[in-house]
Amino acid sequence: MKRIKTDILVIGAGSGGLSVAAGAAQMGADVVLLEGHKMGGDCLNYGCVPSKALIATGKAAYSQQNSAQFGVADAAGIVDYAAAKDHVADVIATIAPVDSQERFEGFGVNVIREFGRFISKSEVQAGDTVVKARRIVIASGSSPLVPAIPGLENVPYETNESLFDLREKPEHLLIIGGGPIGMEMAQAHVRMGCKVTVIEGAKALGKDDPELAAVVLATLKDEGVEIAEDAQAAQIRGQEGAIEVEAEDGRVFKGSHLLVAVGRRANTERLDLEVGGIEPTKNGIKVDESLRTSNRRVYAIGDVAGGMQFTHVAGYHAGVIIRSMLFGLPSKAKASHIPWATYTDPELAQVGLTQAQAYEKHGDALEVVRFEYSHNDRAIAERKTKGCIKVMVVKGRPVGVSIVGYQAGELINLWALALANKMKMSQIAAMVAPYPTIGEVNKRAAGAYFSPRLFDSALVKRVVGLVQRFIP
Incomplete structure (x- = not known):
């Protein structure tokens, strides 16, 4: 030894x-x-990297199939599933030397x-x-995490550790779990031409702001994903190519492949x-x-x-x-400034408290300001107007931010910085954002906090009137 x-x-x-x-x-x-x-661990080999690579494939196919709105003829956007997995493997191999x-x-x-x-x-x-x-x-x-669902041990199934090695395109992918992994893979696969059913025991995307999560779920349903909520899996049966998941309430979901994505x-x-x-x-x-x-x-x-x-x-x-x-210095970990994002289209991002959490903690001291993507000029130009930002503010400081929409995972960075450094809304409002950018959504949200204080204030109007009257 x-x-x-x-x-x-x-x-x-x-x-x-x-x-x-x-x-x-x-x-x-x-x-x-x-x-x-x-x-490189899970992130490089089975998680963040391969999933985002596969999402990119789905996005490319969807863009071809939905380009007429830009004056470009729609195309078939047919996906070679095995080639898509080669793309995933190449992305992993490109990043691997770093780890x-x-x-x-x-x-x-x-x-x-x-x-x-x-x-x-x-x-x-x-x-x-x-x-x-x-x-x-x-x-x-x-x-x-592979739950002890009766029958699962007798049926072939995938997890995130095996899904990216699968070379045969699923005809109908059943996904147990409606969290971020399940919903990201659901949208990626439906865009690649698979039928997809998500089976969730409670509420899909249940850890996020329900109003904003609903925007994502509605989009996935419009694209063809079947989402069954309050469907606790009770029994699994079948064989390769023909799998059934029966829920506690008797609903039965049939598919060709099964992905288990209920957590870690x-x-x-x-x-x-x-x-x-x-x-x-x-x-x-x-x-x-x-x-x-x-x-x-x-x-x-x-x-x-x-x-x-x-x-x-x-x-x-x-x-x-x-x-x-x-x-040898004191150092403590905090969680209040940690952001997260779900990379569906539209994306869903969060940092700090959700609206419900902020209200529970701060009560009537809470102010919620919002700004819609539909009022952002770059979003209009890109046809990405679905979404909004909500900022939870207490005494002039943001305590939480929820975003659903195009590049939400990028936009949340600014608010993670703000929460980490206890910045005020006035500091966000003072930022000058280049026009036209999606990033203006953040500045306009800060502006929405100050607008009623400036434009609806009798005192402000009185001061302006006095200045105009007496100062040459």
Whole structure:
């Protein structure tokens, strides 16, 4: 058995683990990185990257099929499904070198391609190597949650870890789960010529503002996606090419392929957390505000920390713990300024509190301002007028923003900056946006906050009248 010592041991080479390893090594720490599967983790290989590549294929097909509104004849937009998957594979391969073992070894990281498990509070075994570390970072990520639905074990099904390897275009794709993954894949596949049925046990896109989520759901239905809500899957039967999902209320949905997209589960089963003195939770690993576990030597970041499961959260967590581990400075993770987006068309984005959450917290102190895409000149030119922005404001500061519409995932960046830095609406209003851009939606939303204060104020009108009368 080989034994080595290091300053920092990172378990998992996904987004968070790679960020910690690269940052710590380049700032002078001795770093060991363990990865028993693929470098880049879920995001590169099975999640964000391939899903957005497939969404791009669907968007290209849809654009060809719906171009007459621009004076261009509609075309068939026929998709070669296998070629689309080649496109997905090429996108992954193009990005992969950024996350490669060779690149991180170039930073000075000792990369060991094995899974790790705790054998003491300061030691982890990876294959035939035992690593003793001053600080340990668990960044093991998450995997698709496969629920215990009767019959599922006897039926072929896909998860996000297998869907992108599928070469045969589904004739009729059944999707269990109406969250972001389910709805993104539903729209991508219906645009590629598949029939699609989404089976959701509660409400589709239920974590987002219901008014704005309804805009997305109506669009998907218009494009041909069948969305069955309050349809808790109770029984699955059939065989390859002929699958049935029966809901608790007796509804039966028939299709050729099945995608299970009901959520994620933290990857903790290999770690032997108890041996490491680390307390687990139902959703992952228990951490404090500094992302430390019950073992003070050990941090947990990203999906395994049991909070928001987004790639950018893992990257943010990496920055939080680097400050603590390398410089001994206090550093706490927050969630109030973390944005997220669902990359349907139109996109759906959120940061901070939704309208319902803001009202519950702030009551009558809350003001909600909104601006419609239909009043944005660039959106009109691009035929992208479906959507709106809602800004929740308390005492002149935004506390939450919800956007549905074209480039909502881009527009939310400004509001994430505003919430992170406790900016005021006046600072957003002071921004000068180039004309004509979709980005003007943000500025006009801020303007909508001040308009009644300026144009409907008797005091303002009185002051203006006095100035006009007495100042030459």
